[in-house]
Amino acid sequence: MTQKAKVHPYLSYNSVTVWFREVGHDRAPASQQTSLLRLLQGFCDTQNKSPDELVSSCLRTTSAGDLTISAKARREIDAAIDQFIADSQLTGHQAVAQGNKIREFLIHNGVFMQGKVSMSTTS
Amino acid sequence: MEFKRVVGTRRSVRWLKPWKPVERAKIQVMLEAANRASRSMNADYPRALVVNRDDIDGETREALRNPTTSVELDLAPTYIFWYFDLKYVDGVQERLKELIDQHALSPSHGWSHAYVDSFLWPQVLKPIADNMMALMFMGATETGIAICNSLNAAVDQGLGTCLHAFTAPDKVKSAFGVPDTWIPVWLQLVGYPLEEPEAGGQRPRQPLSYSYFEGNCSTPWEEDPQVTKQLKDDGLIQDPGPFPYRQEEVRMLSQMFGLPQ
Numbered sequence: 001m002t003q004k005a006k007v008h009p010y011l012s013y014n015s016v017t018v019w020f021r022e023v024g025h026d027r028a029p030a031s032q033q034t035s036l037l038r039l040l041q042g043f044c045d046t047q048n049k050s051p052d053e054l055v056s057s058c059l060r061t062t063s064a065g066d067l068t069i070s071a072k073a074r075r076e077i078d079a080a081i082d083q084f085i086a087d088s089q090l091t092g093h094q095a096v097a098q099g100n101k102i103r104e105f106l107i108h109n110g111v112f113m114q115g116k117v118s119m120s121t122t123s
Numbered sequence: 124m125e126f127k128r129v130v131g132t133r134r135s136v137r138w139l140k141p142w143k144p145v146e147r148a149k150i151q152v153m154l155e156a157a158n159r160a161s162r163s164m165n166a167d168y169p170r171a172l173v174v175n176r177d178d179i180d181g182e183t184r185e186a187l188r189n190p191t192t193s194v195e196l197d198l199a200p201t202y203i204f205w206y207f208d209l210k211y212v213d214g215v216q217e218r219l220k221e222l223i224d225q226h227a228l229s230p231s232h233g234w235s236h237a238y239v240d241s242f243l244w245p246q247v248l249k250p251i252a253d254n255m256m257a258l259m260f261m262g263a264t265e266t267g268i269a270i271c272n273s274l275n276a277a278v279d280q281g282l283g284t285c286l287h288a289f290t291a292p293d294k295v296k297s298a299f300g301v302p303d304t305w306i307p308v309w310l311q312l313v314g315y316p317l318e319e320p321e322a323g324g325q326r327p328r329q330p331l332s333y334s335y336f337e338g339n340c341s342t343p344w345e346e347d348p349q350v351t352k353q354l355k356d357d358g359l360i361q362d363p364g365p366f367p368y369r370q371e372e373v374r375m376l377s378q379m380f381g382l383p384q
Binding site: 023071074075078093094096097100101103104107112113114115116117118119 | 142188
């Protein structure tokens, strides 16, 4: 097990490394990193997938052999994120922000998607 | 704002103040600018449906949302759904004769009522009405010109605006009574910029020589450096992005709304 993986096993996944590097989470305090990884792990557990598998599940190969985003899978994952956050009992800005953190992981791995905006009228 | 600065300042603004409504008067200016745009045959191509976000019922708003278009729909207080009407050829015969009567189209250039009635209408315009590919091409092109005027009119009034792929056309159609003959073109979102009006700097463009030619298509357009300098002074060419603080600006805005960074 690498040094990173000792901090949290998810840091050994390529998709998580990409996410952390792109956003700069790898330079955040350890407690913040752990919090993000726990959030992602919580969601991945509900999907019975590793982070890399979660990203792959949003992709499909076309008949021409090209890798593309699966609109259906993305829609399902998007809804699953909303459900995961709803089940977590979070509310308001924190709920929206946490859901969007999971989306952030997917976005930085090439899965274009948008989450809801947290505004006073929706919090 | 001077014309050149309007054109130079226009860019897709994606961060809008969701809490600040756009005055109806400013929308009217945008629509009138669109209405005054160049249009072939003086035909009425564009149709625009203006809707304020907060006037849309929750079910419809939710239906408009999808995994790829959500943030901007939440941030923009006003939506303009742009279409063209497939029936735009209707009435063109009379509209052209109006232009002849106004001496905008004159015999000096070959125009007459007889030409419109006996030749142009039956041999050119009516066949267009029966040719779906021609209808679609002209409808989209001419409506795009009108939308461009609307975009620039928004910038001129200090608004931020951006065109988006048309969202859930079937839902929009049923929710707002859109006629069957209206073909979706763009969804224009409008509001007051939350980001700086420069939105991180002018977007990259190829030099004129990349796309424009003189005399023949082997001779790229050669810029006159003095003209280029004047355009910089006038604000048509502006400082390119990204500004040094742009990344931080976007990061802070993302945090403000709980969005991915």
